[in-house]
Amino acid sequence: MRVFLNGDDFGLTESCSRAIAEALQRGIIHGTTMMATGEYFEQAASLARDRGFARQVGVHFNLTEGAPLTEDIRSVAAFVRDGRFHKDYLRDPQPLSQAAQAAVIAELTAQVGRIRAAGFPVTRADSHHYVHNLAALAPLVAQVCRANGIVRIRLNRTFSTPARPQVTAGRIDNAWWRAQGFVTTAHFGRLSDLANADVDGDVEIMVHPDYDRNGVLIDRTGMSEGFPTGTPLTPLAIGETINFR
16 A cells, blocks of 8 residues: 545645645655635745745645635635635535536636646646535536646545545546546545555545644644644654655
């Protein structure tokens, strides 16, 4: 088993962006995916360039949090309310009109464009709240990725545990991405999935580096009284690590 740890949400906040930079420099994670809509985007971009990990940055597509980059998506109520993205579509992912599809494509294209304009090659993609794997959105994401030369994409979660069962409702089958010509790992999950993992092939693990109230580097799994909470993030002691550039 070979393992690739990705730090999601680069650019979302100051604390998570600094934590991702630290985790990359310490070799705890191997790459990150960036939110072009993040409030800390410009500072995070400078951080990546200054610390030399620009080639390890992919795109973290977002349709569920913060402010969009483009105008047309603002009129699509399924995603935007009062000028901000919301999460309602996650609960009821209905088919989209042609106009809504065009607006989604334009927004996601702008997100790739903003990251590339900041100096990052971007050859990997995933998404905030897994929206790229929703059946109605996956073909649109695939179109944007093809148009922008993005070749590697994240799967749906392949592990299933009693505490965190695998979710497939409303989502494309993982084989779909490979059938479309994209490169994927064999498996995808969270850090806790590695505890009992006995699988062959490459595994991508998603983590959310951040700092708790005591300044400890953690994999953020929640918030308490305004502070991130989670388990300490330390170098992986399982399998062989890999780097996807």
